[in-house]
Each structure stands twice: as structure tokens, then as C-alpha cells.
Amino acid sequence: MKVRRQAIVRSLALSAAALALGAPGLAFAQAKIKVAAAYTVPYEQAWVSRLHKALKAAEARGEIEYKSTENVTNADYERVLREYANGGAQLIVGEAFAVETASRKVAKDFPKTAFLMGSSGKPQQPNFSVFDNYIQEPAYLTGMIAAGMSKTHKIGMVGGFPIPEVNRLMNAFMAGAREIDPKTTFSVTFINSWFDPPKAKEATLAMIDQGADVLYAERFGVSDAAKERGKLAIGNVIDNQPQYPDTIMATALWAMEPSIDHAIAQVKAGKLEAEDYAPYSLMKNKGSSLAPLGTFEKKIPAELVAKVKAREAEILSGKFAVKVDNNTPKSSPK
Known part of the structure; x- marks a missing residue:
């Protein structure tokens, strides 16, 4: 029995070490978060293509589960955001320039969901971060x-x-x-x-x-x-x-990867503090x-x-x- 208990302890210790070191299939699977995006224009539109590209890259690395919708009308934007939030999205990305009121309203109703939205306005605590192509x-x-x-x-x-x-x-x-x-x-x-x-x-x-x-x-x-x-x-x-x-x-x-990668890291760390992501688009930050x-x-x-x-x-x-x-x-x- 003593030998068996020692084996179990060693096994648990090795598992913990593997998680800490990011062993494939263990920590990686646990780290994957749900991300959704709502775009008012087609994916190929220049501005939105940068967001979509960065998110697809994170998906390809296995960091996120990614869902998105293109060509969402302004009138339908709030509904789409709510569907994603109710569906368990931990991070929602999009552009709120013509739908500021609706987007911020949804964010208030889902305070545990992180929002990263293109916006001319300021961040809204606790969970509504803003960005733009600060290029x-x-x-x-x-x-x-x-x-x-x-x-x-x-x-x-x-x-x-x-x-x-x-x-x-x-x-x-x-x-x-x-x-x-x-x-x-x-x-x-x-x-x-x-x-x-x-x-x-x-x-x-x-x-x-x-x-x-x-x-x-x-x-x-x-x-x-x-x-x-x-x-x-x-x-x-x-x-x-x-x-x-x-x-x-x-x-x-414009490279949206620095902004998207920071947002993903914040969600993984359980941080929802609203930020202005503009600096992540500067040349010095790639x-x-x-x-x-x-x-x-x-x-x-x-x-x-x-x-x-x-x-x-x-x-x-x-x-x-x-x-x-x-x-x-x-x-x-x-």
C-alpha cells in the first residue's frame, strides 16, 4: 500500500509539473477560451480583415475557439452580440463606431464577458475596452x-x-x-x-x-x-x-495581433479591466x-x-x- 501511495503521489506531482510547464494536451486544452466577433462589413474589408486575421491566427495556434459573423446590419448588431454573450463567449470583438449605444448596453448586461471594440469613445469599466487603427x-x-x-x-x-x-x-x-x-x-x-x-x-x-x-x-x-x-x-x-x-x-x-494577443492573455488571467488599446498599434509595439x-x-x-x-x-x-x-x-x- 505504501508503495502504491508513493506512486500516486509521484503521478500527481508529474501532472502538476506538466501543467505548469505547458505540456501539450494538458495546460493548452485548459487555456483555450471562447472568442466571438461581429463585423458590420465583409471579412475582406481592409479594416476588419486585420481583426479576422489576428483571431484566425490565435485559433490556428489552438489558443481560442473562434466564431464570427460578417455583414451584420446596425439594426441587428445588438442581437448578434447578445447571442454570442449568452452562448458563453468570454471575449467579444467587433466595431462599434455606428452602434456605440447598443454595444455598450450589451457590455453592461454581461459584466463577466470581455469586450474589445473599435470605437471613437473611451473604455467603459469594467469590461469594455476600445481600439482603433492607430497607425x-x-x-x-x-x-x-x-x-x-x-x-x-x-x-x-x-x-x-x-x-x-x-x-x-x-x-x-x-x-x-x-x-x-x-x-x-x-x-x-x-x-x-x-x-x-x-x-x-x-x-x-x-x-x-x-x-x-x-x-x-x-x-x-x-x-x-x-x-x-x-x-x-x-x-x-x-x-x-x-x-x-x-x-x-x-x-x-496595421497588425492587430499585439492587441488581440493582449486581450486573450487578459481573459486567460481573469482580468476584465477596460483599457484603451491604441498603444498596441504603434510602430514600436509592432x-x-x-x-x-x-x-x-x-x-x-x-x-x-x-x-x-x-x-x-x-x-x-x-x-x-x-x-x-x-x-x-x-x-x-x-
């Missing part, structure tokens, strides 16, 4: 490239809605352009939609007709117009240069970056590339801070 730093760098490559000194910019998350990127882009060429002028249009490529293309064509030879593609559809007319474009959030190798020169990339120049590596003058790289290094080191300007950008006076 004004690489946006500034793309502005430098845009102005350096423009021959007409006219840049067209097409955005979705004039909200802080969009405004600060456009303003940073414009500031970067002015650093290289103070004479640069801008045409700014908002299509009042998050996903309407035909409308964005139409607005872009009008800017090209007015002399713009570089276009800032905050929305899908802009690069199509630029390609059609043989003009240059700057991408945003995702790198679409492979689809537009002769059009898109540079892109301010939440954003300037995409490789790719097909334009030899087309952009070496002197301009050197200026961009020098400024990038200063941003990463903290020597240069890109101003956060949430005001609605305006077209240059005619």
Missing part, C-alpha cells in the same frame, strides 16, 4: 513618399467617414507630404460608407480629372481608379501591391509598419527613400513624434 506613424511616412513622387504637386484623398480614426491618418499623411513638398495641395472627399468601392472609384476619377497624380486609398476602389488612369496610389491598412504592382507605391500596414516598397523599390529615388528611412528610425527611437490630429481634414484652397 498615423506609417501614414506619415507614406505621405513623404507620395509628395516625393508627385509631379503635379496634387494629391487626391478618399476616406470613408470623417471620424477620428480616419482623420488622424489623413492628417498624418498630409503632414508627411508637406515635409517633402510644402507646395503640395490636397483634394479630400468622404464617401460616407465603409465599403462602397464604386463610389470611392467615382470620387477618385473626379480628382484625377482635376490634376491629382497620386491618390491616397483609405477605401477600396481608389486604387482601381488610379490603375485605370495610369496614376499612383498609396495603400492603407493592408498591402494590396501584389494586386496593383504598377500603382500602389507604399502602404501603412502594431503598424511601412510595407516593403516591393515593385517600387527601384522606382522611388534613393534620396527620398533615405529620408523616409531616417524618419522611420527617429519614430522608432522616440526622437520624432507624429502629431495626432483628429480634426476633419480639408481640401486645399483653390
